[in-house]
Amino acid sequence: MNPLPLYVAIPLGAAFLIPLLGLWWKKSGETLAPLFTLILGIMAVLQVGRPAAVYHMGGWPPPWGIALVSDGLSTLLLIAINLVGFLCVLFSIKYMQRYTGLxxxxxxxMLMVAGMNGVVVxxxxFNLYVFLEVASIASYALVAFGVGAEELEAGFKYLILGSVASVMLLFGIGTVYAVTGSLNMADVAREIATQFGGQMNPGLLLAGAFFLMGFGLKAALVPFHAWLPDAHPSAPAPISAMLSGVVIKSLGIYAICRVFFNVYGIAAxxxxxxxxxxxxxxxxxxxIVIGGILAIGQWDYKRLLAYSSIGxxxxxxxxxxxxxxxxxxxxQISIAGLAILGGLFHMFNHVAFKSLLFLSSGAIQHATGTRDMKQLGGLREKMPITAFTTNMAALSIAGVPPFSGFWSKLVILVATVKAGYTAIAIVAIVFAFVTLAYYIKVQREILYGTVSKLVEKAREVPALMYVPLILLAIACVGxxxxxxxxxxxxxxxxxxxxMNGAEYIQLVLG
Amino acid sequence: MENITPQLYALLVFMIVGSVVAIETRNLLSAVISVAAVGFALSVAFLFLGAPDIAITQLVVEVLVLIILIRGTILLDNTAVESHRDTLAVVTSLIFFGLLLGFGAMIFGGRGFPEFGEPVMRVSKVYVHTGLPATYCANIVTAVILDFRAYDTMGEASVLFTSILGAMALLRRDGKRKEEEVVAA
Amino acid sequence: MNLYLIIIGYKTGGVAPIIEPDMPVATLERFVDPLPQAMVLTSIVIGLGVLSLMVAMCIRLYEKHGTFDMSVISKLRG
Amino acid sequence: MIGMTLIVKTITDFVVGFIIVFGVYIVLYGHLTPGGGFAGGVIIACAFILAMLAHGKDVAFSKLPEKAAHIIDSGGALAFLLIGWFGVTVGAFFMNAFGRGEVFRLLSSGMILPLNIAIAFKVSSSLFLVFSALAIFRRRSFRAMIEDELA
Structure with a gap:
């Protein structure tokens, strides 16, 4: 049987069950959530190597019913979402004990995971939009989950900007429907390719601009990034890891790729x-430029990580x-392929090291009670495991040779130079060094140096918290x-x- | 096919006036009321445009929104907000008005869009023609949302579930536990 | 907040391309397009959900600050 | 006295029943006439909210206890998912697995009616819950504020 609907049905079912059982059984969330995310993670890993597949919801053929599609891109994102989801849930069990309403x-x-899986498959x-809303609304609530003044304000800002993005997307989807008369991606793609051919219809151009703005807002690309530096530090650490690790990628980057490559047929x-x-x-x-410049001046550790995400x-x-x-x-198609490969590889790596950085920042905050870099220092002696994993992630994200971040940045740069955009490549190289600079700052201020007063009392976090950290650190090197x-x-x-838009249409419409 | 354009224009003007009032007024309660007026006008417009399902839903949702908003605002902050103009809000609203005007001009000017009143209906022709024999459901809109696209409606139900759960989560008594409870737990 | 509501309202009115107001008439050719209606229905529900979450946040913020004036509340700086 | 004046209370008692019946009608005939689970659910929720506004929260909660509302909320959503999952037995998720019945009758068009009912339960209970949470929270926070000021 085709497992595609299970990626949405399992987390949704878990999300409905947890509060229901929680009325009598206080630990329902802590028990069921890791279990279900583990199942999902295993399913996603087993998905590797399977041929692309289509599932017809309700048995209606594609242009009329809703089709679920799994191809290489979906599989990549499914693995990232579900594995990181599992590790973050595992980390939450101890970390979230300080909060109520578990x-x-x-x-x-679970609703956030369900929404992201729904977007990806x-x-x-329109179905993409609906599940994007499920994931976004869950993340608005989770950012403000601590109900402190700062959390609420960050959540409110995120909610307003996110709603603006949603309205833009709905405009875009409505326009595409008005022009092509269909909502199915493959059907729309075929319509655009055959009917409008070489020249773009103004309506479609407008819709494309709306899509770029809306998804760009969800991905926190720079003109639309205002929500991210507030939302990421304010959220509980596992949620920051999810937001930075997978939410901005599955709701933003994935959707941009899917819409512009597979629907708009940018390759044509x-x-x-x-x-x-x-x-x-x-x-x-x-x-790259603004994220890098702003990150280097930050003294709040999580805020630095947030700006680094933008970069x-x-x-x-x-x-x-x-x-x-x-x-x-x-x-040349080979150069384009190299560039896209580099982008995807960097995305995959970023999932690993940015989740790791945010989780370890959570561990540090859990142990010391602060995230102000000026008050930290010498953590290497008191919390060796957390310090080690932070080190791995920082080296990897800064692009130090044997680690994964180096290879993906190298591929992107080589492709950019080969494509003839030398000036852009030079800017990217300069800011790769800026990345290195602010992670050296992280190491100097937090991990090494004199042991500060707050760190004095810190103890290593419990095993349930550092096991996810170690697993992610292995991934960074691996x-x-x-x-x-x-x-x-x-x-x-x-x-x-x-790259093969025609194949996608062929796959879905048969 | 009677011409319904004059009524539509009248409602549109009413809605624009209502929303301008809602933005410009400094009293929270009157802003809420003008928003509700816009919502009711919208509901009437749906009825004119042949969408009774949407009209009913819009109407009842508008009632509920009105109750919630009045309940939320009336006792909290009924005083006029005397603050300076929020330049950001003005700029954003101007941008959106511009976009809307451009959008409207494109739709009515027909540049690249199908004519008003002549939708493409490539896919939905099938819904209209086979809806009744395929689903035995006389209301085609219901047939679309609960049979052809039932999966979307499940997503919609989860959106509502999510937001209600989120609201309940934000309204809980204390966000974080006291330090001693954490140690005990 | 109000601005957002108004935008939602405009969009739902503006998107639906419509032919003819008679729903239950037997002549299928004169039916309006049902798919945008389904979309609008979903978007109304989403609007209601977002609104209730927003009101909850507003009430919480009001409790913390005693005002709805964003210029007072704003403490976070980009 | 909790709630509003006697006139309001009497009229509310009189009207609430009719509103609920109307909401149920909208839900049940959603596949034949305009309306459906969502609109009907909101109408039913409005009836409960009206009762709450007129009589205060205690009377409303005695009609529909908070815990029951939570159960109906999650249960309705779960029922929707299960009906969808039932379709897998005949082929696909959300495939219409129930008998189609006869056109234009109440018991027709397979899974649409149960889905409408599930949505209605879910929507009405969850909206009632969120409204009561908003109302109760406001009252509590004001008391807290006054206490703070006195202290």
Missing amino acids: TKYYSLF SGDL GGAGSVIFANAMIAFALLS QIGYVMLGIGVGARVLATGG FGLLYPVIGVHILEPARDAL
């Missing part, structure tokens, strides 16, 4: 494609945007060393799914 927390967490524009090189590709590169560069998302977007531009202008395996089985199918 059944609600785990239920919202959906083959229908219509009149609008170059504009969109240029916009992607511009947003990417802005994110790294910029690198992901740069790879994808360069690939799109090369394809749209009719350049992705770099195991690249031949991961590249062939996970990343290349994802890249092919993006």
